[in-house]
Amino acid sequence: MLEKIKNASDFIKKKISFEPEIGIILGTGLNSIGEMLNDPVIISYKDIPEWKASTAPSHQGRLLAGKLGEKNIVILQGRLHYYEGYSMQEITFPIRVLKALGVKKLIVTNAAGSLNKKLVPGNLVMINDHINWMGNNPLIGENYDELGIRFPSMHDPYHKRFIAIAHEIAKENNFTLKNGVYLALPGPSLETRSECKMFAKMGADMVGMSTVPEVIVGIHSNMKVIGISVVTNLSNLFHSAPHTQEEIRANAAKAKNNLEKLILGLFKKI
Numbered sequence: 001m002l003e004k005i006k007n008a009s010d011f012i013k014k015k016i017s018f019e020p021e022i023g024i025i026l027g028t029g030l031n032s033i034g035e036m037l038n039d040p041v042i043i044s045y046k047d048i049p050e051w052k053a054s055t056a057p058s059h060q061g062r063l064l065a066g067k068l069g070e071k072n073i074v075i076l077q078g079r080l081h082y083y084e085g086y087s088m089q090e091i092t093f094p095i096r097v098l099k100a101l102g103v104k105k106l107i108v109t110n111a112a113g114s115l116n117k118k119l120v121p122g123n124l125v126m127i128n129d130h131i132n133w134m135g136n137n138p139l140i141g142e143n144y145d146e147l148g149i150r151f152p153s154m155h156d157p158y159h160k161r162f163i164a165i166a167h168e169i170a171k172e173n174n175f176t177l178k179n180g181v182y183l184a185l186p187g188p189s190l191e192t193r194s195e196c197k198m199f200a201k202m203g204a205d206m207v208g209m210s211t212v213p214e215v216i217v218g219i220h221s222n223m224k225v226i227g228i229s230v231v232t233n234l235s236n237l238f239h240s241a242p243h244t245q246e247e248i249r250a251n252a253a254k255a256k257n258n259l260e261k262l263i264l265g266l267f268k269k270i
């Protein structure tokens with residue numbers, strides 16, 4: 001594992017001339033955030049040694065590195081999902097590489113279904129806690145002390161001060177920003193109505209198929225972590241019509257302007 005991380009990060013370091021401070025992962029339908037960087041270095045995932053290609057629809061599979069104002073940023077356009085058949089270690093490998101590049105602050109975004117009537121499609125939500133319902137954990141197996149401790153605390157995985165800063169940015173820019181608990185499932189089948197009922201009772205506000213493994217590895221890597229969900233659909237707690245990938249992408253697009261403002265603000269202020 002350590003050698004694989006070194007191979008991938010050495011390859012990227014040869015192509016970028018600076019040490020990135022902030023890393024961001026873009027979820028389903030959120031690729032356009034990548035356009036914010038001026039003149040970025042663009043590297044296709046398939047060219048990076050040891051890095052698996054993303055097979056999910058609308059995940060571009062590119063790493064973009066560049067400057068935004070004073071900040072050195074790496075953007076991952078597209079992620080790997082557990083449901084694609086990759087291991088937990090493979091889907092979180094990019095986080096290990098970001099850490100090796102020097103990233104100290106990690107922003108993880110996703111598209112999520114709502115389990116809470118107050119969170120409606122198009123809303124942006126700061127994840128303030130999560131429930132790992134994936135039945136697996138990326139830290140299972142040998143622990144490499146060079147990468148992190150055996151039993152990392154999950155007391156407050158989502159950095160409280162950064163959540164407060166995000167709310168300041170939303171206020172300044174006049175858009176709605178909520179908080180919520182994200183529950184991660186392996187997928188790819190969507191949740192049943194009874195499962196949704198159970199998840200809501202358990203305290204979850206949003207449901208999705210990503211993010212949590214990346215956040216666990218971010219915390220293991222001693223990064224400060226932010227999670228943002230874009231609510232793309234109501235879960236079937238509230239309706240019986242199946243939602244489509246088109247609906248998810250259309251609602252992600254609706255949130256685009258506010259998400260751009262939020263992320264730009266975070267790049268400046270964190």
Ligand code: HPA
Binds near residue numbers: 190207
């Ligand atoms: N369920 C699971 N994953 C999702 C959903 C959903 O409703 N929406 C976007 N990703």
